Amino acid sequence: MMIEWIHPTTFFFIAAFLLPFLKEPARRFVQWVAPLLAFLSLMTVTEGTFGTVSIMGMPVVFGRVDRLSLLFGYVFTISTFIGMIYALHVRQTGEIMTMFFYAGAALGAVFSGDLLTLFLFWEIMAFSSVFLVFYAGPQAKAAGMRYLMIHILGGICLFVGTTLYVAQENHVIAFSAIPMTGLGPALILTGVLINAAAVPLHAWLSDAYPSATITGAVFMSAFTTKTSVYILIRSFAGVEVLIIIGIVMALYGAIYAMIENDIRRILAYGIISQVGYMVAGVGIGSDLALNGASAHAFSHILYKGLLMMAMGCVIFMTGRRKLTELGGLYKSAPTLFVLYLIGALSIAGVPFFSGFVSKSMIISAAGESHRTDIYLLLTLVSSGTFLYTGLRLPYYVFFGEKTSGPIIDPPANMIYAMVLSAIACTVIGLFPGLLYQALPFPVAYRPYTVEHIVSALQLLFLTAAVFFLLKKYLEPKKSISLDLDCLYRKSAPLFSYIVHKPLAQYEGWVTQAYQSVLIAPAKKISQWAWSLDTLVVDGLVNATGFLTLLESRVSAVFDVHVVDGAVNGVSTVLDHSSKKLRQFQTGLIQNYVLAMVGGVAVLATFFVIQFL
Numbered sequence: 083m084m085i086e087w088i089h090p091t092t093f094f095f096i097a098a099f100l101l102p103f104l105k106e107p108a109r110r111f112v113q114w115v116a117p118l119l120a121f122l123s124l125m126t127v128t129e130g131t132f133g134t135v136s137i138m139g140m141p142v143v144f145g146r147v148d149r150l151s152l153l154f155g156y157v158f159t160i161s162t163f164i165g166m167i168y169a170l171h172v173r174q175t176g177e178i179m180t181m182f183f184y185a186g187a188a189l190g191a192v193f194s195g196d197l198l199t200l201f202l203f204w205e206i207m208a209f210s211s212v213f214l215v216f217y218a219g220p221q222a223k224a225a226g227m228r229y230l231m232i233h234i235l236g237g238i239c240l241f242v243g244t245t246l247y248v249a250q251e252n253h254v255i256a257f258s259a260i261p262m263t264g265l266g267p268a269l270i271l272t273g274v275l276i277n278a279a280a281v282p283l284h285a286w287l288s289d290a291y292p293s294a295t296i297t298g299a300v301f302m303s304a305f306t307t308k309t310s311v312y313i314l315i316r317s318f319a320g321v322e323v324l325i326i327i328g329i330v331m332a333l334y335g336a337i338y339a340m341i342e343n344d345i346r347r348i349l350a351y352g353i354i355s356q357v358g359y360m361v362a363g364v365g366i367g368s369d370l371a372l373n374g375a376s377a378h379a380f381s382h383i384l385y386k387g388l389l390m391m392a393m394g395c396v397i398f399m400t401g402r403r404k405l406t407e408l409g410g411l412y413k414s415a416p417t418l419f420v421l422y423l424i425g426a427l428s429i430a431g432v433p434f435f436s437g438f439v440s441k442s443m444i445i446s447a448a449g450e451s452h453r454t455d456i457y458l459l460l461t462l463v464s465s466g467t468f469l470y471t472g473l474r475l476p477y478y479v480f481f482g483e484k485t486s487g488p489i490i491d492p493p494a495n496m497i498y499a500m501v502l503s504a505i506a507c508t509v510i511g512l513f514p515g516l517l518y519q520a521l522p523f524p525v526a527y528r529p530y531t532v533e534h535i536v537s538a539l540q541l542l543f544l545t546a547a548v549f550f551l552l553k554k555y556l557e558p559k560k561s562i563s564l565d566l567d568c569l570y571r572k573s574a575p576l577f578s579y580i581v582h583k584p585l586a587q588y589e590g591w592v593t594q595a596y597q598s599v600l601i602a603p604a605k606k607i608s609q610w611a612w613s614l615d616t617l618v619v620d621g622l623v624n625a626t627g628f629l630t631l632l633e634s635r636v637s638a639v640f641d642v643h644v645v646d647g648a649v650n651g652v653s654t655v656l657d658h659s660s661k662k663l664r665q666f667q668t669g670l671i672q673n674y675v676l677a678m679v680g681g682v683a684v685l686a687t688f689f690v691i692q693f694l
Contacts (some may be wrong), residue, residue: 143195
């Protein structure tokens with residue numbers, strides 16, 4: 083039978099299983115070839131469903147291919163290729179394996195055609211991505227555990243919600259638009275929003291992403307939140323509450339990014355803010371808004387990956403990650419600065435870069451939907467994005483006072499990966515039609531109008547002026563900005579006390595009562611039962627067996643010596659008698675006549691004697 087389509091996840095999972103058995107040159111070859119093969123599989127596939135099996139009478143679809151899933155499939159494979167080039171110098175095979183499992187699971191979720199398959203790949207994503215935090219070393223263990231716990235919560239919400247929804251819809255498990263009626267859809271939406279880092283369920287992102295490995299953070303910035311955006315577009319388009327959630331995310335992330343000191347936490351809050359744009363676009367629900375959310379997810383994966391790679395290089399070169407500890411890197415790393423700047427201009431929505439052609443679609447959709455308040459707030463957030471990513475962060479990293487200490491040049495593969503990402507950001511900005519033709523709905527939007535360009539440049543110049551006027555208020559401080567994660571950080575001692583004191587004492591009381599009321603009587607009963615079984619039941623059984631054995635032996639003796647003796651004796655007598663009688667059978671008539679005469683003589687003699 084001819085194979086119609088090889089799922090791109092297959093290439094990633096096979097690569098992950100092969101890596102431990104390959105030597106260095108072959109391992110590097112697999113790292114960049116597997117994403118290329120996955121991308122080629124998407125370029126050759128036609129729309130439809132593939133890999134459908136039946137489980138308990140319900141269709142399970144591993145490959146639902148349409149314009150929306152293909153769009154996210156393209157960018158996931160492209161970002162995996164760039165990320166693998168960036169990670170060619172990594173020697174930890176387990177970390178590379180984790181990246182392949184993580185990316186493969188994200189692709190599996192995107193092409194899932196039912197909620198059961200979605201949940202399967204959702205959980206693989208969660209449990210594989212956490213190792214990108216653990217591989218950073220012992221100092222990241224706590225952040226990794228917090229990340230794992232919150233994603234287990236999200237998985238529980240998704241599983242329970244799916245179960246209730248399937249029961250509500252008479253066992254329909256199709257992954258499509260989900261009506262917001264009942265507890266099931268609400269729990270599914272909650273689980274998805276946890277993975278989307280929606281405020282106030284967002285603290286895991288700003289906690290875990292900065293703690294991940296340098297290469298792991300690049301992958302984490304691409305998949306988890308964008309997979310959630312894909313699910314929202316697929317299943318919850320037009321849900322009004324998402325507009326509010328998205329706006330809160332956009333504002334909240336931008337504000338925290340402007341006061342943060344850690345360079346990767348700044349970018350992590352930037353993810354929350356930019357995903358807020360996408361969530362708001364899904365909430366608006368029009369074709370333009372959904373196209374904007376899809377396009378912005380595509381652009382965001384590329385430019386945020388570029389920014390994460392650039393800051394990863396800074397950490398690799400200096401060993402530092404605080405704005406207060408950095409500065410003056412422009413002269414020692416001018417190429418790095420230019421590459422970072424392309425990513426910063428893209429995320430800020432500067433004309434002729436990718437962010438401009440995607441972000442403006444969402445803002446325009448808000449205007450066309452007569453949501454003036456949403457339009458103004460998203461425009462304000464766009465200004466804040468340029469402030470923290472395009473001005474504050476590069477100013478204190480690449481300019482200002484020179485960083486003290488030795489600087490190590492990053493491996494060439496890290497620079498090559500950033501060049502690829504920078505080219506992608508620029509090409510999409512210059513030729514938006516390449517992106518627009520892949521969007522899920524027909525596009526009639528024109529980003530490069532005089533009005534759009536002039537308003538964007540005015541906003542950017544105004545933001546730059548504000549930064550230099552208020553720079554002293556935006557200077558980084560040697561402090562830690564506590565977010566909502568302080569709730570579980572600060573509550574850890576209280577939780578530990580509750581576990582070790584009241585709960586431990588309660589557990590001791592329960593255990594003692596359990597031992598006294600249940601275990602001790604049970605032991606007594608078992609001892610009595612054992613004695614009864616040993617002395618009575620086993621005794622009767624053994625006595626019965628002994629008597630049976632004795633009876634069988636007596637029967638054997640009687641049979642051998644009495645019955646068999648009598649039978650054998652009779653047969654012996656008969657045999658002996660027959661032999662004696664045989665001697666009288668001579669065959670001569672005269673002998674028989676003589677015997678008869680003798681017998682008659684004997685009888686006559688007997689009668690004579692009787693009458694005498």
